[in-house]
Every structure is written in structure tokens, then in C-alpha cells.
Amino acid sequence: MQHLLWLIPTLPLAGFLILALGRYLSRTTVALVGVGSVSLSALITIIIGVNFISNPPPSGAYSQFLWTWFNASGFAPKISLYLDSLSLVFVFVITFVSALIHLYSSEFMIEDKSYARFFAYMNLFVFSMLILVLAEDLLLMYLGWEGVGLCSFLLIGFWYEKQENGLAAQKAFIITRIGDTAMAIGLFILFYQFQTLHIPALLQGASNKWQIGAPIACTVALLLLAGGIGKSAQLPLQTWLPDAMAGPSPVSALIHAATMVTAGVYLIARMHVIFERSPFTQHLVAVIGAVTLLLAGCSALAQFDIKRVLAYSTISQIGYMFLALGVGAWSAAIFHFMIHAFFKALLFLAAGAVIETQHHEHNMFKMGGLKDKMPLIFWTFLAGAMSLAALPLVSAGFYSKDQILWYAWSAEKGTAWLWLAALIGALITAAYTTRMIILTFFGESKTPLGHLPGMRITIPLVILAVLSITAGFIELPHNFGQVTIFSDLVQKTLPETRMQAGVESEFAFQLIAAIIGLSGIYLTWWTYAKNPGIIDKLKSQALPSTLHRLWFSGWFFDTIYNALFVKPFKTITSINKNDFIDQIYTALVQFTNTLNRILSLSQSGSLRWYIMGIIMGSIIILTLNILL
Incomplete structure (x- = not known):
């Protein structure tokens, strides 16, 4: 059955490519392609999963090599898919739950003017998450990792006509970039250490080469943890997820249940050997999960928007998963x-x-x-x-x-x-x-x-x-x-x-x-x-009222980050708006425009001037040939 692995991510990708031509498709066709492609992927996953469980492969995993991505000085990452029991659980959840969400969306979004664009983004989201969990190479995983980041930006800001939706999408994209940058640095260190990003080889190499508590193991584990914290909205990078409710409800379901926020959980579980080599980092995973589940739970108690309650609930429940990962x-x-x-x-x-x-x-x-x-x-x-x-x-x-x-x-x-x-x-x-x-x-x-x-x-x-x-x-x-x-x-x-x-x-x-x-x-x-009158009485008292404001605001993390990072950055950019670098490019543009105006004088539309120009050019060329 492993020869069918490539179909699992390819079908949603094919759906995306077809739906990209959405303006030429009817809504019925859009729904059939969007729902059908993911549903077929779920069906193939179930077939492969049943075969995997009933007839376990001797190596413990299915592996399917498709092609070599590129070869640069001996570094040749492969487009290769890898299905073991861990990735099987994730692939089943991603495809099965996504298929149900797509079916729901076919009715929920039926009146939206961008019906095809919505399903195109959703299919690309599912494809990216499947690549993330099926990748046998960390570089291919990182492609899926960045893919879900892009799709979350596109879907959170799907209704971009409202400025607040665009800002929520930007916030999610920028904050998760912090963790992604740390993860990328971790990948560079891993490649420097082992000359490969092939996941099974990395785990084997780390197990053999790194001692428990080794500084290099701790460094890499911390960098990977930062990536997981960003994607899974854990402390201190959790502030993007409540605002992500700006997207349609099916998007919220997809982000919280089958994609995006579970990526960090998968990363830590997949790279468990490295985290076991760093007891400090693994304990930190548990502590972050424990603190996050408490802070997010308190914030959920104070919300009045039903989707924001569920958003803080997700942060809290992912905290439980981090706690479990941290204790092994x-x-x-x-x-x-x-x-x-x-x-x-x-x-x-x-x-x-x-x-x-x-x-x-x-x-x-x-x-x-x-x-x-x-x-x-x-x-x-x-x-x-x-x-x-x-x-x-x-x-x-x-x-x-x-x-x-x-x-x-x-x-x-x-x-x-x-x-x-x-x-x-x-x-x-x-x-x-x-x-x-x-x-x-x-x-x-x-x-x-x-x-x-x-x-x-x-x-x-x-x-x-x-x-x-x-x-x-x-x-x-x-x-x-x-x-x-x-x-x-x-x-x-x-x-x-x-x-x-x-x-x-x-x-x-x-x-x-x-x-x-x-x-x-x-x-x-x-x-x-x-x-119910007790709540109104409590809100009139100082301490409960203060706690309510604290929890409702998400513990003022946004306020603190705006004061420490956002406002200073905007101030610096406003001061530096017209720096000499901009003047260089402005001068280049002005020179190009001036030259364009001069040259445009030669385009008079008069045949006599064109003939005279050709003759004059010929005379100049012949004169230069004689003199030289």
C-alpha cells in the first residue's frame, strides 16, 4: 500500500490547482472538487491505515521516495514520504476531520462571492499540513510548515475588505515567523552536525552522538521548541490565535482541529529523541504547557464572543498536550x-x-x-x-x-x-x-x-x-x-x-x-x-472587576508587546522613512523617467524624421568605421 502514499497529499493539491481557475467553475463544481479531493484523500488514508495496522511493515514505517529535490555540494534533500504510527494518526485526523469541515463549508459559504477562492485556500491548507506530517526530510517538513503559515494568513484575512481581518492575518503571520526563524536556525545546526536533514538519520545520529544534557542538544531543542510554541500558540507567542477568529468559522475549525496549531505538538513528538537529550528543555515544555493552560483557561472565563472562548480553550488544551510531552x-x-x-x-x-x-x-x-x-x-x-x-x-x-x-x-x-x-x-x-x-x-x-x-x-x-x-x-x-x-x-x-x-x-x-x-x-x-445577579455584583467590586479586565484582555500580553515592540518599531520606521537609501532609489527613478521623456521625443510618428534618423545613424556608423 505504500505506493499509494503520494496520493494522500496530491489530491488536495490537485483540488487547489483546479480551484485556482474558480471564476470559470460553477459553485456545484467548486464544491465537488473541494470536498471530493479531500474526501478521497481521507478514504485512501483509511485504506492505507487498515493495511498498516493489520499487516505492520517490518521496518515499522512505509517510505516512498518520489524524487531528489536538488543537489548542491552533496546536500541532496529528497521529496520522500514517510508514514509510521505517529504520522498515521495525524494524517487520519487531518484528512478525515478536514473532509467533514469541507462538507460543512460547502453549505456554510454558499452565498460568499469568493466561494472558489475559499475552497482553493482550504485545499492548499490541507496539502501543506499533510506534507508537514508525511515528510521524511526536515527541509520538506519546513516547506509544509511555512505552507500552513501562508494558508493561515490567507484564510484568517479571507474577508480582507474589513481592516481588522487583515490586521489579524498579519498578526498571525508575523508572530509565527518568530518561532519559524528559530526553527530554521535549529535546522542549520542539525545539518552542520550531521550533514543531513533526513529525519530517521538525524534521530539515530543524535541518539548515538549527543550525551544527555549536552549543550548542543539543549540549543537545538530550544530552537525547535520556539518553532513549536509559535505554531501551537503557547506562551509567550499565544496572542495571535484569539484574533485569528476573524476568519470564517470553518477556517477556525480547520486551524484549531486539524492543522496549524497542532504542528508544534507533532514537531516535538517527531523529534522526541532530541528533547530527551535535553532534560531541561523537555521540562520547560511541560512548564510552558502548564502555565499556558491556566492563563488561557482564565481568559476563556471572561470572554463574551463564543469563538474567542473556543480559541482560548484551544490554547489551553494544546497546553495539556505540551505538558504531556514534557513529562514524557x-x-x-x-x-x-x-x-x-x-x-x-x-x-x-x-x-x-x-x-x-x-x-x-x-x-x-x-x-x-x-x-x-x-x-x-x-x-x-x-x-x-x-x-x-x-x-x-x-x-x-x-x-x-x-x-x-x-x-x-x-x-x-x-x-x-x-x-x-x-x-x-x-x-x-x-x-x-x-x-x-x-x-x-x-x-x-x-x-x-x-x-x-x-x-x-x-x-x-x-x-x-x-x-x-x-x-x-x-x-x-x-x-x-x-x-x-x-x-x-x-x-x-x-x-x-x-x-x-x-x-x-x-x-x-x-x-x-x-x-x-x-x-x-x-x-x-x-x-x-x-x-445570575451574583455576576453583576462581583463586577461592581474592585478585585473581581480588575481580574475580569486582566483575563478579558488576555493578561495584557498585547498591550505589553505593543509597548515594547510594535510602537518603538513604528516610531523608528517613521523616523527612517526618508533615509538616504530611499533617496538613492528615488533619484534612480527620476533619472529613468527623465531619460524616458528624452527618448520619447524620437517617437514623433513622422516617417520623414524616422528616415532621416536612419540615414544619420548610418552616416555616423560609416564615419566611425573609416576613422577606426
């Missing part, structure tokens, strides 16, 4: 990535349906009363919310998040502080999720209902809702039984988590986590549903 719980991080993709895509798509039906209203405080008016949207949204809040036993999110909580305590690199941060994060998550449900679907209706969504919107919601409830049962906790399908698959590529504690006390930790999560749900329900 590799399979737990990837498991949560998969489950998160299902419920976060569901929540964004359902939120998009609500916003569209509420006449593009984003403010949850202006919604309400939708439970009975939009029952299908409510129940599917509730399924995703249950998984996000990790409702015990009945949601997939419980099984993936429980693993991270347990490993934060019991893994060899886990600590009580990391576990406590994850536990408090679970309380906060349950609180803002319940708040979102109550404000959006319960209480009095504040905005009249518009056109209800059709089948192409509701079918993806139902499928994702089923997965958000049931997908967790492929990996049960240690004390629940012997169902470990997911970890058995992923640990063929990633090392098993080393434990410092047995499973005897795991039930006690699960009970604590369940009580904390249910407490968050109950307290929020009691506050917003039973005693």
Missing part, C-alpha cells in the same frame, strides 16, 4: 490531540451554525433560548462540550485528559506542581464550558432566529458528536481494563512513558479529577443559571 507521556499527548480534534472541530462548526442563525451575532449574552429552537445543534454542541469538560466516563475527553492528569503525577518526569496545574485547569475548563452552554442555549431568547442549517452542516456535526463521545474507548485508563489500542499503535514509534508510581492509586486521582470537574460544572450552573 508521548502517547497520551497524541491521544488527546486526536480526541481534541473531534470535539474542537465540532464546537467550532456548531458555533458557526449558531452565529449564522443568530444573524452573525457572536456575543453569547445576546443569544440564549436556543435549546428548543435548535435541538440538533444543541445536542451536538453539548456532546462536544462534555468532551471538552472531560465529563467522567461518558465523554472521550475524559479518557484522554485523565491520562495526562495521571502522568503529570506518576510519570518519571512528572511533579506534584504539574499535576496541580492540570487539575486546576480541569476545574476552569469545566467552568467556562458550562458558562458557554448556559449563555448560548438556556434562558430567554434575545435574538430572533434566522435560517436553520441544512443537511450538509448537520451531518458533519452528528458524526463528530458520535466521535466526541465514543472515540475515547479505544484507550482506557490502566485500572479500567486492558483496552490500549491507541498506545499500542503509537508506541511503535514513540517510547513508552517511564513511571515513578504504580497504578494502585490511579483510581483516587481519577476520583479527585472527576469531583473537581463536576464541581466546576455545578458552581457555574449555580452562578449563571440559578443566581
